[in-house]
Amino acid sequence: MDSIIEFFQKLQHLEDLIRWGGYTALALIVFAETGLLIGFFLPGDSLLVTAGLLASRGYLNVWILFGLLSVMAIAGDAVGYWFGRVTGPKIFTKEKSILFARDHLIHAQHVYEKYGNRIIILARFMPIVRTFAPIVAGVGQMPYARFLSYNIIGGVAWIASMLGAGYLLGNVVPDVDKYLHWIIIAIIVASLLPAIVEFIRYRLQRKRELVEQVIINTEREK
Template identity: 50%
Template sequence: MEQLLGIDLVSLIKAVGYIGLFAIIFAESGLFVGFFLPGDSLLFTAGFLASQGYLHIVPLALLTFAAAVLGDNFGYAFGKKVGIKIFNREDSIFFHKDHLKTASRFYEKYGGKTIVLARFMPVVRTFAPIVAGAGEMKYSHFFFFNLIGGLVWGLGMPLLGYFLGSAIPNIDQYLIPIILAIVLGSILPPIAHFLKEKHHRDQVRSVVNNLARLVTGKGK
């Protein structure tokens, strides 16, 4: 019942416990290998399980907040150490330059706010702190937005699951639809951004093609 995209989140959380949750959130926040992990749905489900007595909400929320902040700090430090050379790195199983470029475009558009907004965007949240470090964002500036993002996401998502689980009778019957809504809400912003960027690229390509036809005389 609690399976999502082939992952039984409830069984996973019960199996890994607090330490496992910390490791997963840390990895998704600042390690290349974490970009595919189900952070949003995992945090919400963990909060729900806390409302059912399987976990304690206070240590859970504090651990996920700490994991989110520390994970982003690790990503920032890694990006700062490697610098812009990271954009020349070859693609691998866990690293794709397209993901880095997507995070970079968000960073160019939203600046430091990207660190907060990226918390709710799969893939982008993993690479955003790395881009911030590589782009030499001032650490105090980064850390400020990192704390806000950690509070809103690392605390907010499990607390949301906890309070909904406590307030709504038999919420476990609606767990999958709620998690799906969270996942969709997470992936829609980057999809919209991609489509917008693609639209702009198509417009530029159309203008270039028209100019080329005029120059070669094929447009007459």
């Protein structure tokens, strides 16, 4: 129990978390964010960039990180897919709770309907959506062979780009530690922006549809 409490405390300080948990903590977080419904709050992008920075200083091996975390990202999405496939559409009727963010699942379904199968790749770079996209793909009965190919491409690209960005910054920017806090904030904002824009567009579209439906109903009653 003490280790669990310490883990959540260290989530606020990513460098300390990585030093404390090493490869194990990184692997578990990447898997949980993509494979478990409750993992949507975990700091995937910023954690990976921070890991890349630490690897640039020799604290971690960047190639071990790349291989291990790619496998965990792919495995996490696979678990999400099969969870969605087994539970089926009934998951959309499940009531919202602390452990289940129904709104996020519905939003992921909307994004999936808009972008199709390629969302499995695109969602990797969209926090929150990446947790629920494989579940929606499973519910939609996407053929597993097709899902797996998108899953591998997306997982490897996500890990490589985030780790690579951190590793490059660590080798190019002098005293990058001084700016780590601001770098993490910038990553969080940049990664959340597409999801926020998409969510706003979705809400506006829903409002337009409701207004149109009200107008149609009013015309019918005349």
